[in-house]
Amino acid sequence: MKQGVLTTGRVKLLLSKGHSCYRVRRSGERRRKSVRGCIVDGNLSVLNLVVVKKGEQEIPGLTDRNIPRRLGPKRASKIRKLFNLTNQDDVRAYVVRRPLAEKEGKKAGRTKAPKIQRLVTPIVLQRKRHRIALRKRRFVKRKEDAAEYAKMLAQRAKEAKEKKAEKKRKRSASTTVRDPKPSSGSQ
Numbered sequence: 001m002k003q004g005v006l007t008t009g010r011v012k013l014l015l016s017k018g019h020s021c022y023r024v025r026r027s028g029e030r031r032r033k034s035v036r037g038c039i040v041d042g043n044l045s046v047l048n049l050v051v052v053k054k055g056e057q058e059i060p061g062l063t064d065r066n067i068p069r070r071l072g073p074k075r076a077s078k079i080r081k082l083f084n085l086t087n088q089d090d091v092r093a094y095v096v097r098r099p100l101a102e103k104e105g106k107k108a109g110r111t112k113a114p115k116i117q118r119l120v121t122p123i124v125l126q127r128k129r130h131r132i133a134l135r136k137r138r139f140v141k142r143k144e145d146a147a148e149y150a151k152m153l154a155q156r157a158k159e160a161k162e163k164k165a166e167k168k169r170k171r172s173a174s175t176t177v178r179d180p181k182p183s184s185g186s187q
Contacts, residue, residue: 001035001036001037001038002020002021002036002037003020003038004038005036005037005038006037006039008037008039008041008043010034010037011034011035012032012033012034012035013032013035014031015031015032015035017029021033021035071096071098071114072095072098072114073096074114074116075116076117076118076119076120077118079091079095079096091119095116097111097112098111098112098113099111
């Protein structure tokens with residue numbers, strides 16, 4: 001059913017980005033889709049509705065009875081919010097437990113509780129400390145490696161400079177030895 005299509009049957013509409021009943025696969029894509037009109041009649045087998053506002057009278061089987069939630073909250077912060085607890089209170093004592101059906105050979109009065117998520121325990125804090133220590137260790141090692149590499153580069157640059165100076169010295173020494181010879185072509 002598409003809102004704004006005032007008919008009881010189906011119509012084919014050219015739909016693009018932003019329309020309901022259609023998901024764009026590529027940018028700028030449009031597609032002709034068959035959609036049903038929004039007018040309710042006897043041809044509909046099921047209508048899924050949400051109660052937005054309650055009137056003066058009760059609807060039998062819908063608003064006249066209160067169905068409790070099957071499960072309680074699982075996240076630690078949501079349990080704290082539900083029971084108005086502080087950070088010092090133990091959340092594990094306030095978990096909503098669900099009674100199990102009794103079976104033959106099993107102990108009566110068994111209950112089931114969810115595993116609390118985002119619960120700060122000593123193990124969690126220990127793991128966090130370990131993670132931070134590893135990060136610090138990596139940072140120090142990177143700094144040391146960078147310093148060592150810079151030192152090695154400086155050493156190599158110094159050696160290259162000395163080699164170049166040595167070559168230049170040798171070349172200048174060899175040219176000064178060659179100069180004093182008289183040239184035979186001038187006589």
